[in-house]
Amino acid sequence: MSKNGSTRKILRVDLTTGEMADEIIASEVYRLYPGGKALGAYLLLREVPRGADPFGPDNRLYLMNGLLTAAPISTATRFTAIARSPLSGGYGESEAGGFWGPELKLAGWEGIALSGQAPHPVYLWIHDDHVELRDARQLWGTEPEFTQNWIREQHGDKLIRVLQIGAGGENRVRFAAITNDLRHYNGRTGMGAVMGSKNLKAVAVRGSSKYLDLAHDPKTLAALGRNLAKRVKEHPQAWDLQDKGTPGLTRGLNTAGILPTRNFREGAFAGAENLMWEQYEKQLLTARRSCYACAVRCKREVKLDDRYQVSDAYGGPEYEAVCGFGANCAIDDLQAVAKANELCGRYTLDVISCSNTIGFAMECFEHELLSLEDTGGIELRFGNAAAMLKMVELIARREGFGNVLADGVKRLADKLGGDAHLFAMHVKGQEMPMHEPRGKVAVGLAYATSEVGAEHLSSFHDPLIANAESVSFKSSLPLGIREAIAPRVWSDHKVEFYSTVEKWNSAEKVIGLCYFGPAPRSFIQVDEVVTAVRAATGWDDFTVQDILRVGERATNLARVFNSREGFTRKDDTLPERLFQPLEGGPLKGEALSRADFEHALDVLYHDKGYDPTTGAPTRERLHELEMEWVADAMDEA
Ligand code: SF4
Numbered sequence: 001m002s003k004n005g006s007t008r009k010i011l012r013v014d015l016t017t018g019e020m021a022d023e024i025i026a027s028e029v030y031r032l033y034p035g036g037k038a039l040g041a042y043l044l045l046r047e048v049p050r051g052a053d054p055f056g057p058d059n060r061l062y063l064m065n066g067l068l069t070a071a072p073i074s075t076a077t078r079f080t081a082i083a084r085s086p087l088s089g090g091y092g093e094s095e096a097g098g099f100w101g102p103e104l105k106l107a108g109w110e111g112i113a114l115s116g117q118a119p120h121p122v123y124l125w126i127h128d129d130h131v132e133l134r135d136a137r138q139l140w141g142t143e144p145e146f147t148q149n150w151i152r153e154q155h156g157d158k159l160i161r162v163l164q165i166g167a168g169g170e171n172r173v174r175f176a177a178i179t180n181d182l183r184h185y186n187g188r189t190g191m192g193a194v195m196g197s198k199n200l201k202a203v204a205v206r207g208s209s210k211y212l213d214l215a216h217d218p219k220t221l222a223a224l225g226r227n228l229a230k231r232v233k234e235h236p237q238a239w240d241l242q243d244k245g246t247p248g249l250t251r252g253l254n255t256a257g258i259l260p261t262r263n264f265r266e267g268a269f270a271g272a273e274n275l276m277w278e279q280y281e282k283q284l285l286t287a288r289r290s291c292y293a294c295a296v297r298c299k300r301e302v303k304l305d306d307r308y309q310v311s312d313a314y315g316g317p318e319y320e321a322v323c324g325f326g327a328n329c330a331i332d333d334l335q336a337v338a339k340a341n342e343l344c345g346r347y348t349l350d351v352i353s354c355s356n357t358i359g360f361a362m363e364c365f366e367h368e369l370l371s372l373e374d375t376g377g378i379e380l381r382f383g384n385a386a387a388m389l390k391m392v393e394l395i396a397r398r399e400g401f402g403n404v405l406a407d408g409v410k411r412l413a414d415k416l417g418g419d420a421h422l423f424a425m426h427v428k429g430q431e432m433p434m435h436e437p438r439g440k441v442a443v444g445l446a447y448a449t450s451e452v453g454a455e456h457l458s459s460f461h462d463p464l465i466a467n468a469e470s471v472s473f474k475s476s477l478p479l480g481i482r483e484a485i486a487p488r489v490w491s492d493h494k495v496e497f498y499s500t501v502e503k504w505n506s507a508e509k510v511i512g513l514c515y516f517g518p519a520p521r522s523f524i525q526v527d528e529v530v531t532a533v534r535a536a537t538g539w540d541d542f543t544v545q546d547i548l549r550v551g552e553r554a555t556n557l558a559r560v561f562n563s564r565e566g567f568t569r570k571d572d573t574l575p576e577r578l579f580q581p582l583e584g585g586p587l588k589g590e591a592l593s594r595a596d597f598e599h600a601l602d603v604l605y606h607d608k609g610y611d612p613t614t615g616a617p618t619r620e621r622l623h624e625l626e627m628e629w630v631a632d633a634m635d636e637a
Pocket residue numbers: 074075076077097098289290291294295296297298299514515516517
């Protein structure tokens with residue numbers, strides 16, 4: 001086989017029958033959908049029938065490596081989990097870094113396609129070509145640290161990489177995550193709940209090949225990797241990630257008035273000083289950690305033996321947890337935040353959805369839409385750390401009021417009726433991350449139009465292009481930025497630039513690069529991504545435009561999946577609260593303009609080739625993207 005960075009080999013597992021088979025993806029298919037999000041969405045659209053129950057045997061779970069996953073390029077660590085989402089009922093997708101994806105690659109596999117439902121809990125064991133389903137009944141109900149140790153001991157190998165679910169996934173919490181190495185998460189869209197519904201406790205992997213043996217031009221790839229690793233210290237954003245990690249964002253966002261506070265009611269938090277990086281470093285931090293071969297090293301390790309006990313096994317809170325369990329629940333106690341984050345790791349819950357859901361319930365309680373009788377006697381008020389921690393436990397076990405919150409914000413709002421939907425901070429059923437669109441309008445456009453519902457990694461964040469002298473602005477020039485634009489300004493050029501960046505960021509999820517690697521967010525330049533792909537694959541004619549088309553294809557597959565499930569333009573929307581003025585902080589009084597938002601949607605749809613009413617890709621655009629079969633499938637549906 002020629003060396004092109006990929007075996008194109010996936011493992012198919014029918015969990016109902018226990019049958020397994022390998023399949024080589026045809027090279028012409030792989031060139032159009034080269035891994036990760038693209039290959040997973042391609043298989044999902046072809047193989048999961050319309051209306052499949054997200055928790056039924058017809059739903060499938062795809063775990064797909066990116067094209068460059070395991071290459072010696074910092075941030076080339078990612079793999080994608082894809083299925084129909086139990087949270088939105090539409091396209092579900094979530095990326096994770098860590099070590100599991102690279103290990104799968106080194107075992108010779110580009111991905112795994114899981115169908116059916118096992119009759120009892122099992123785990124999948126992969127050691128290079130050896131694949132085996134094993135009984136996991138004794139592991140069901142155990143915590144991730146125990147499960148990982150047990151599997152490693154069972155096989156006598158401490159370097160086995162274990163991907164798994166905990167109580168959240170087993171109990172089908174709709175925002176349950178999948179974890180690998182205990183501290184890296186496919187957090188969003190409820191992929192852990194799908195894994196739980198399949199009775200699949202874990203996928204343990206050990207590989208023995210070397211990535212560079214697979215690459216077309218290993219020398220170029222290795223040299224590029226060395227240069228990029230050296231650059232981390234010189235690049236302001238990359239260095240900041242190493243120095244402070246994502247918790248370092250808290251101060252700037254609070255100062256700018258875009259730190260979601262009290263369920264997005266306000267944009268700054270009076271108790272924010274207690275949540276800042278300096279406190280984190282002083283009270284919690286024990287080490288800086290990394291994903292596979294990544295020089296950025298943005299991961300934090302924490303430990304606490306004080307008012308709360310926090311294990312160092314599950315990784316430290318990221319910014320999303322600091323803001324979500326902190327400012328957004330009006331809790332100024334970093335130790336309680338660290339405990340909530342640890343519980344999410346222990347039970348494999350998505351911290352964004354979990355914290356947002358609790359913040360929403362706190363506001364419902366304060367508006368007397370919920371009573372003590374509803375909550376089982378818990379005073380679920382803003383600022384009550386004990387109540388917050390209790391709710392995380394109850395959600396994971398689906399006990400008491402936790403059983404209601406385990407279905408997320410949208411279902412709680414629907415259940416309560418009245419005005420609850422006005423401040424239910426979700427899009428398409430997925431809870432909003434901790435970024436305030438009233439201060440970053442492109443992020444709002446991403447929340448509204450992303451196929452997975454509210455998510456913050458398909459857009460650039462507006463402040464990055466507000467200054468023409470910044471490194472981010474300059475590194476955005478190859479993606480078509482022409483002028484600096486202020487964060488709160490909608491302009492057609494900003495929307496068109498967003499459209500391009502969405503394709504670029506979608507391609508990152510195909511290629512297997514972390515959001516914190518490439519421009520415009522960070523230090524890998526656009527042309528260097530092209531160099532890496534060429535060196536890995538030998539696709540010497542591959543250009544930036546080809547990368548954008550790869551990303552666009554992946555997005556279109558997801559969008560068609562949603563169209564088939566009944567999603568239209570009306571679902572590309574934002575919570576009502578965002579069109580109302582912020583009630584506190586430096587941006588107090590600022591609201592999104594509905595007219596500006598609708599105009600931005602028109603511009604975006606035109607640029608992307610979506611029908612202005614249905615929001616579905618037009619046949620013409622699908623034809624341009626060599627995806628005529630998708631248009632045919634849409635017509636048949
Ligand atoms: S930048 Fe951080 S999250 Fe991304 S791959 Fe590197 S260590 Fe992992």
